[in-house]
Structures are given as structure tokens and as C-alpha cells.
Amino acid sequence: MMSILQRLLPRGLYGRAALILIVPILAIQLVFSTEFIQRFYEGVTAQMTQGVAIDLGFLMDRIESSATLEEARAEVTPLAEALEIRLSIPAGPEAPVADRMAFIDLSGNTIMTTLRSRLPGLRAIDLTDPARRVFLRFDSRFGPVGAEVSRRRMSATNPHQLIVLMLFTSVLLTVIAYYFLRRQLRPITKLAEAAEAFGKGQSVRYKPRGALEVRAAGRAFLDMRARIERQIEQRTLMLSGVSHDxxxxxxxxxLALSLMPEDPEVAALQEDVAQMERMVDEFLAFVRSDATEQSEPVDAVALVTDVVEKAGARVRLAGVEGRAEPVEMRPTAIRRAIENLVGNALRYGRKVELRLVFQDRSLRIAVEDDGPGIPEDRRDEALRPFARLDASRDPNQGGGVGLGLAIASDIARSHGGDLRLSQGEALGGLKAELVIAR
Structure with missing residues (x-):
């Protein structure tokens, strides 16, 4: 039951705030309609009907006290006209023979109950006349007597005006309350959008607004974002200096080694220098991760196709799923991540397949090979910088320094996504999925 209720309830902040606002108003309307309008309507109807019953009882007493039918007519008819009651002695064809009431009649039961409690000689009541006339039949010493009374004298006017006014006021107050509530929720939404964009590597303009608590959270976010950006900038400048040094x-x-005579020891030293240069390049690429590059809409299919064409015949694009649309990303960084994944796959497999999956909130770029793969219990370790696995899948094989997967994972996180390693379905080797948030 709770799970069904949770699925039915809105999940967004606006929806929940609107629910909190509307439910009390509806509850108040329901209580007011049930406890006030109905009781007030019934009470007024009973009081008005009692007045009519007193008039009818007075007329029936005069009829019973008359000596003859003609005397009863002569005495009662002027009185009935003065009381706005039409009497028929004896009763005409319009006089009812049984009680009749519409299926939906808010005051019908109250009218019948009140009349019968005050008029013992009443035999039938008809409340179904569309012209709002009430027809009654009485027993008397001169036979049946018919009476016709306006329904307006017995029941209060339908409270539709009050209901309409209540609904209009409720809608107006709901709109006003929602307007002010939206003004309070909009700064929270803007803060969430700015935080989400920053998580994707974008820096959007944001100014704290709203209540004091929301402004405080916004200023804290801006301070945090500024500190992170300064750290990234300082790190980039420091590493640029380290790279130069x-x-x-x-x-x-x-240069000195190249001028020396060819010798096994010199060749070994040259290989060490080349490896040190590769380590410096990959390390700088890992810590930099193209933090200064701006995001822009990019044709992901064209980017991946270009990487596949440059990778060689062993790499192919297996397919594109979903609706291919431009995706906001940093193209140089994403290209580096894909090239790292493809290069890593080529080291351990003979065939490599790439697949793009466009979803509503993400883009998945899957790189799969037919190599030995990585055991499930060691996949998290493989994403760590400088991690060294066993010989079957050593990230340092082929001159690497164990940063390829780490760089790809860092780039994916900077785009609000993740790098996921799993067992490939098509080729059976390692499947690396680069997830980019949209």
C-alpha cells in the first residue's frame, strides 16, 4: 500500500509543495460544506416549514370548526389568499395521493418530516413540481382538502452563490499562495541547476536569492565553487611549471644519450628517458583533465566515428541506439577518454567494438574488446591511478603507466557521469561504458 502511495505522490519539489498547499484547502472546503452549509440549510428549512405548517394548521382548524362546506369555503378562502396558500375544498386532481420527492432533494426530507410532525391530518405531499410548488392533501370532515404552497416559503434558497463564492475564493487564494510559494522554490531550483551544471564541468551564472536560509546555501555554494576553481587553476599552473621543469x-x-656511441646500456637509458617522458605526459593529462575547456553541443556520433577511423581496422562502430542529438560536453576531454579506452582495449584484444546509446538523461559510449577482461572483484582497483593488476591485464603493459582508465573515469565524473566496467556480451572481454549526463 505504501509503495503504491509513493508512486502516486509527486516526486518533484513543486508537486509536493502544491500538494501540501491544496490538500488543506480541499479538506477545509469539505468540512465547511458538510458541517456548515448542510446543517444551516436544514435548520433554516425546518424553521420556514414550521411557519407554513402553523398557517396550514390554522386553516384546517377553521375548516373543521365550520358548520357547512359553503361556510368553510367562505371563511377560509380569504384567509388562505392572505397567507399565500391556495386551498381546494374538496381537493382537485392536482392533489397528490402519495408522497413524491425527487431523487436528489437536499431539503425534501426536512420539509416532509416537519410538516408531518405539525399536521396530523396530512395524507400526501408532492415535492416534484418543476415550478417549485408543493401540493398537499389533507383529510377533513368535508372530504379531502388540497393545498398549494410555494416551495420558496418552505426551504432556504439553494446555497449555490455561497458555494461559488467559496470556490472562487479558494482558487484565488490557491493561486496567490502558489505564486509566493513559487518565488520561494525558484531559488532552490536555480541552486540545484547551478550545482548540477558545475558537476558536469559547466560554470553557469548564479546569484543567491530567496529566503535567508536559501541565500546562505547559495553563498556557500558560490564559495565552494570558487575554491574548487581556484584549486584547479593553481593545480594547472603548478603542473605546467613542473612539466616545463x-x-x-x-x-x-x-640529447646527450643520442650523442653517445651505441651501446646496450645507452639504449637502456634512452628507453628509461622515453618512459619518463610518457609518464610525465600521462600524469599531466590525468591531473589536468581539460579543466579549462568549455562545454559545447557536440555531435557524439561524428566524434566517435572519427576516433574509430583513426584507430585502425581492428576497431569498428557496432551501432547507435536511440535518437542521436548533440550532447553538451568538452569534446577534447571526451575524445581523450574514448582514445584511452580504445587504446587500452587494443593492448589486450584483437577486436574492439564501440556502441553509442542515447537515453533521455545520459549518453552511453561502450567500448568492448575480446581480451581476457578484468575480474569483477578487481574492477574498482583498475580505476585507481597507477593501479597494477596481474600480468593478464597489467595496465603498464605496452608502455602505459596505469592512468588510461583513471583519466577516462575522471573525465566521465567531470561530465556528471561515470565509467563502468563489466563483462562484454558481444565479444566476451572487458566492456567499459563511458556515461555522460545530458
Missing amino acids: LRTPLTRMR
Whole structure:
């Protein structure tokens, strides 16, 4: 029961706030309609009907006290006209022979109950006349007597005006309350959008607004975003300096080694220098992750196709699922991530397949190979920087330094997504899914 209720309830902030606002108003309307309008309507109807019953009882007493039928007519008819009651002595064909009431009649039961309690000689009541006339039949010493009374004298006017006014006021108050509530919720939505965009590597303009608590949260977010951006900038500047400082002695070492006579030891030193240069390049790519690149709408299919064409004959694009639309991303960073995944797959497999899956809230770029794969219990370890697995899937094989998957994972997270490793269905090797939030 709770699970069904949770599925029916709105999940968004606007929907829940509107529900909190509307439910009390509806409850108040229901209580007011049931406890006030109906009781007030019945009470007024009973009082008005009692007045008519007193008039009818007075006329029937005069009829019973008359000596003859002609005397009763002569005495009662003027009195009935003065009381706005039409009497027929004896009763005409319009006089009812049994009680009749419409299926839906808010005051019908009250009228009948009140009349019968005050008029012992009453035999039948007809409340179905469309002209709002009430026909009655009485027993008297001169035979049946018919009476016709306007329904307006017995029941209060239908409270439709009050209901309409109540509904109009409720709708107006709901609109006003929702307007002010929306003004309070909009800053929270803007804050969530700015935080989500920053998680995707985008920096959108945001100004704290709304209540004091929301403004405080907004200022805290701006301070946090500024600190992170400063740290990224300082890290980039520092690593640029480190790169320059390291490349200079490495270049001198490589030049000096190239001038030496060919020797196994010199060749080994040259290989060490080349490996150090590759380590510096990959390390800088990992820590930089193209933080300064701006996001833009990119044709993901064209980008992946270009990577596949440049990778060689062993790599192919297996298919594109979903509606292919431009995706907001940093193209250079995404290209580096895909190239790292493809290069990693080529080291351990003979065939590599790529597949794009466009979903409503994400883009999935799957890279699958036919290599040995990675055991499930070691996949998290494979995503760590400089992680060294066993010989069957050593990230350092082929000159790598164990940063390919780590760089791809870092780029995916900077786009609000993730890098997921699993067992491939088509080729049976490792399947790396690069998820990008849309």
C-alpha cells in the first residue's frame, strides 16, 4: 500500500509543495460544506416549514370548526389568499395521493418530516413540481382538502452563490499562495541547476536569492565553487611549471644519450628517458583533465566515428541506439577518454567494438574488446591511478603507466557521469561504458 502511495505522490519539489498547499484547502472546503452549509440549510428549512405548517394548521382548524362546506369555503378562502396558500375544498386532481420527492432533494426530507410532525391530518405531499410548488392533501370532515404552497416559503434558497463564492475564493487564494510559494522554490531550483551544471564541468551564472536560509546555501555554494576553481587553476599552473621543469632536463638527457656511441646500456637509458617522458605526459593529462575547456553541443556520433577511423581496422562502430542529438560536453576531454579506452582495449584484444546509446538523461559510449577482461572483484582497483593488476591485464603493459582508465573515469565524473566496467556480451572481454549526463 505504501509503495503504491509513493508512486502516486509527486516526486518533484513543486508537486509536493502544491500538494501540501491544496490538500488543506480541499479538506477545509469539505468540512465547511458538510458541517456548515448542510446543517444551516436544514435548520433554516425546518424553521420556514414550521411557519407554513402553523398557517396550514390554522386553516384546517377553521375548516373543521365550520358548520357547512359553503361556510368553510367562505371563511377560509380569504384567509388562505392572505397567507399565500391556495386551498381546494374538496381537493382537485392536482392533489397528490402519495408522497413524491425527487431523487436528489437536499431539503425534501426536512420539509416532509416537519410538516408531518405539525399536521396530523396530512395524507400526501408532492415535492416534484418543476415550478417549485408543493401540493398537499389533507383529510377533513368535508372530504379531502388540497393545498398549494410555494416551495420558496418552505426551504432556504439553494446555497449555490455561497458555494461559488467559496470556490472562487479558494482558487484565488490557491493561486496567490502558489505564486509566493513559487518565488520561494525558484531559488532552490536555480541552486540545484547551478550545482548540477558545475558537476558536469559547466560554470553557469548564479546569484543567491530567496529566503535567508536559501541565500546562505547559495553563498556557500558560490564559495565552494570558487575554491574548487581556484584549486584547479593553481593545480594547472603548478603542473605546467613542473612539466616545463621536467621536460628541460629530460630533453638534455635524451640529447646527450643520442650523442653517445651505441651501446646496450645507452639504449637502456634512452628507453628509461622515453618512459619518463610518457609518464610525465600521462600524469599531466590525468591531473589536468581539460579543466579549462568549455562545454559545447557536440555531435557524439561524428566524434566517435572519427576516433574509430583513426584507430585502425581492428576497431569498428557496432551501432547507435536511440535518437542521436548533440550532447553538451568538452569534446577534447571526451575524445581523450574514448582514445584511452580504445587504446587500452587494443593492448589486450584483437577486436574492439564501440556502441553509442542515447537515453533521455545520459549518453552511453561502450567500448568492448575480446581480451581476457578484468575480474569483477578487481574492477574498482583498475580505476585507481597507477593501479597494477596481474600480468593478464597489467595496465603498464605496452608502455602505459596505469592512468588510461583513471583519466577516462575522471573525465566521465567531470561530465556528471561515470565509467563502468563489466563483462562484454558481444565479444566476451572487458566492456567499459563511458556515461555522460545530458
